[in-house]
Amino acid sequence: MTNLQIFLTVAVITGVTILTRVLPFLVFPENKETPEFVAYLGKVLPFSIMGMLVVYCFKSVSLSAWPYGFPELIASVSVVLVHKWKHNLLLSIGGGTVLYMILVQVVF
Amino acid sequence: MKRKIWKAAVPYTIPVCMGYIFLGIAFGVLMVSRGFHPGWAILMSVCVFAGSMQFVAVDLLSGPFSLLTAGLMTLMVNARHIFYGLSMLDRFKICGKLKPYMMFSLSDETYSLLCSTEPPEGIDKKWFMFFIAVMDQLYWIAGTAIGSLAGSLITFDSTGIDFAMTALFIVIFVEQWESTKNHIPALLGLAVTVVCLLIFGSEWFVIASMAGIFVTLSLLRRHMVKKEAVQ
Numbered sequence: 001m002t003n004l005q006i007f008l009t010v011a012v013i014t015g016v017t018i019l020t021r022v023l024p025f026l027v028f029p030e031n032k033e034t035p036e037f038v039a040y041l042g043k044v045l046p047f048s049i050m051g052m053l054v055v056y057c058f059k060s061v062s063l064s065a066w067p068y069g070f071p072e073l074i075a076s077v078s079v080v081l082v083h084k085w086k087h088n089l090l091l092s093i094g095g096g097t098v099l100y101m102i103l104v105q106v107v108f
Numbered sequence: 109m110k111r112k113i114w115k116a117a118v119p120y121t122i123p124v125c126m127g128y129i130f131l132g133i134a135f136g137v138l139m140v141s142r143g144f145h146p147g148w149a150i151l152m153s154v155c156v157f158a159g160s161m162q163f164v165a166v167d168l169l170s171g172p173f174s175l176l177t178a179g180l181m182t183l184m185v186n187a188r189h190i191f192y193g194l195s196m197l198d199r200f201k202i203c204g205k206l207k208p209y210m211m212f213s214l215s216d217e218t219y220s221l222l223c224s225t226e227p228p229e230g231i232d233k234k235w236f237m238f239f240i241a242v243m244d245q246l247y248w249i250a251g252t253a254i255g256s257l258a259g260s261l262i263t264f265d266s267t268g269i270d271f272a273m274t275a276l277f278i279v280i281f282v283e284q285w286e287s288t289k290n291h292i293p294a295l296l297g298l299a300v301t302v303v304c305l306l307i308f309g310s311e312w313f314v315i316a317s318m319a320g321i322f323v324t325l326s327l328l329r330r331h332m333v334k335k336e337a338v339q
Contacts, residue, residue, distance in 0.1 A: 005173040006148060012175050013165055014155040016182035017189070021214050024193030025200070025207075034197050040329055041322075042195030044293040046223045048321045049191055050281045051297025052314075053216060056160075057274035059310040075271060079278045089123030089279055096275035097130060101268035 067108040075100035116231045117239035123279065124217045125247045128159075130272035132251015135162055137259035137266050142170050146256035153252040157215055157245055159273060161185045184315055191318070192219040199237070206238045213241040215248075220280045224287065290335060296324055 001009070028034055034042075061069045079096035086092070132153065139149035148169075152162055164185050168178050192214050199222065203210050214222075218241050227236035285294055300320040304313040325332075 001169060001173050006144075006169055008175060009169055009173065009178045010148070010152055010155065010165070012178045013152075013161065013168075013182045016179050017156050017158050017161060017186050018212060020183065020186040020189040021193060022211050023190055024197060025211055028194075028197050030201050037326075037329070038194060038197070040333070041191075041325065042197060044325055044332060045191050045195050045321075046220070047284055047288070047291075047293035048297030048300075048325060049188060050220065050277065050284055051294050051299075052188070052301040052317050052321065053277045054274075054281050055298060055301035055305060055317075056314065057277055059305060059313070071268075072271075072274070076274065076278055079275045080282055083279050083282050090126050092279050093123060093126050093130075093272060093275040096278075097269065097272045100271035100275075101266075104268040105265055 071100060071103040071108050075103060110235060113227075113231055113235045114239045116228055117236050118243060120221060120225050121240055121243040121247070123276070124221060124244050127217065127272050127276035128244060128247035129251035129254070130269060131159055132248045132253075133255030133258070134266060134269040134272070135159075135166070136252045136255025136257070137269075138163070138166050138255075140256045140259035142166060144169065146253070146260055149252050149256040150249065153245075153249045157213060157248060158186055158189075159215060159217075159248070163270075187315065187318060188216075189214060192216075196222065202234050203237070204234065206234060210237065210241055213245055215244065217276060217280075218244045220284075224280070224283060290332065292328065292332065292335075293325065296328075297321060300324060 061072050063069050075096050078099055079092050083092040136149045156162055200207055200210050221240055222237055227233050301317040304316040304320055308316045
């Protein structure tokens with residue numbers, strides 16, 4: 001790509017990203033009462049979406065080929081356990097990432 | 109006064125700081141390794157500020173030039189942000205002149221922080237939320253700058269550094285899980301997405317999952333409202 005093409009592509013990505021973020025506020029402006037159904041969605045959606053994002057992170061993991069998702073499984077379970085144990089976000093995320101890097105670079 | 113609010117907000121952003129600097133470095137290293145000038149990486153982190161989309165964008169920019177593909181891909185990967193906005197409609201009502209930036213900067217992590225944190229007693233909520241959003245983006249830009257500049261100077265094996273994003277989402281999931289007794293929405297999100305991933309494959313499952321989550325949550329509404337009333 002030329003520099004102009006890169007610039008235009010980045011501009012389109014920026015524009016569409018902003019659109020997805022602003023759209024709900026355009027459809028439901030402040031002076032309008034938020035419908036009850038939308039308020040309900042706003043309350044329960046965050047939990048479902050986070051579940052979706054967790055699965056999203058594993059979308060490229062292959063269970064049928066070596067290493068069968070073991071590095072991801074080991075690192076993820078460690079993150080959950082360490083977080084349940086200490087509730088220290090730095091330790092959970094930093095520790096989990098370093099563990100995963102060691103697993104994929106050295107162990108598997 | 110603003111300084112006091114900023115000081116109150118920063119501790120809440122520390123976990124995102126870790127994740128974003130990690131991820132920003134990973135993104136910067138990736139961009140430079142594909143032959144892009146560090147300036148492009150930093151520009152994207154300033155203007156786009158959408159973690160997973162920026163990783164996808166590296167592939168788009170490395171392929172043939174097509175604005176249509178870029179636009180559609182962005183729409184698919186970022187469509188979840190429409191949901192984020194929906195659950196922030198009420199919270200952002202108070203934001204006034206800060207609202208445009210709040211809407212612009214509603215990334216995955218900023219969204220989950222805003223969902224799960226309330227300002228301490230006596231701290232202005234509007235500026236508290238704004239400082240969380242600004243700090244998150246600054247971490248992201250700083251990480252990108254470090255990664256792209258270091259990546260063009262030294263080479264190191266960064267394989268697996270993108271697990272920072274996974275770890276971050278898992279931690280948020282655990283935190284959310286502990287914050288409520290009603291685990292149906294969380295379990296639904298996991299289950300629907302796994303099913304959609306198996307059926308539709310990794311290219312289309314995000315759209316399918318969102319539709320599936322939307323439909324099942326709508327169907328369960330009566331049940332959930334009743335359940336909440338009992339608690």
